[in-house]
Amino acid sequence: MAAEPVLLYGYWRSSSSYRVRIALNLKGIEYQQKDVHLLRGGGEQKQAAYRSINPLGLVPALVHGERVIVQSVAICEYLEDVFPEPALLPGDESPAAEETPAEDTGAGDEVSGAGGADPQA
Ligand SMILES: N[C@@H](CCC(=O)N[C@@H](CS)C(=O)NCC(=O)O)C(=O)O
Numbered sequence: 001m002a003a004e005p006v007l008l009y010g011y012w013r014s015s016s017s018y019r020v021r022i023a024l025n026l027k028g029i030e031y032q033q034k035d036v037h038l039l040r041g042g043g044e045q046k047q048a049a050y051r052s053i054n055p056l057g058l059v060p061a062l063v064h065g066e067r068v069i070v071q072s073v074a075i076c077e078y079l080e081d082v083f084p085e086p087a088l089l090p091g092d093e094s095p096a097a098e099e100t101p102a103e104d105t106g107a108g109d110e111v112s113g114a115g116g117a118d119p120q121a
Contacts, residue, residue: 002082004065006031009053011038011045016072017060023076027083 008024008031010017024031036044036059044050045057054061054070061068062075064082069075080088 001065007034007063008032008060009034009036009050009063010060011036014038014059016058019072020060020062020075020079023079023088026088027079027086029079029083 006024006029008017008020010020010033012035021033036050038045038059041047043057045054045059051057053063053068056070058070060072060075061070062078063069064078067078069078076088
């Protein structure tokens with residue numbers, strides 16, 4: 001499974017995309033990046049081509065083989081599961097190993113209501 005190609009849909013100025021790029025690079029995972037320009041043409045993330053990958057219309061999205069994972073923290077957790085070495089988190093013996101609730105990371109799910117993404121996110 002780990003050997004399948006990894007493709008990151010992101011944007012250079014996106015802090016959530018940065019988070020995933022940092023994890024990919026720390027782990028030394030080879031990946032291809034596909035730019036989704038958040039401003040061009042009203043935002044490529046809103047266009048049907050990208051929404052077919054992430055219906056939320058937000059970057060980042062990670063494609064690994066057949067799997068599509070969205071939400072940067074979930075992507076980092078997925079990478080930690082599938083590519084465990086080197087670990088992003090300290091081992092169980094470290095006091096820092098206690099889990100940090102997602103709401104403390106500033107990376108919570110900004111999707112609101114049934115209509116989709118919060119454009120201010
Ligand atoms: N909680 C999401 C946030 C994703 C997010 O808000 N992405 C921003 C860029 S950092 C985005 O795609 N904005 C485009 C828009 O709001 O139309 C995550 O961590 O992945």
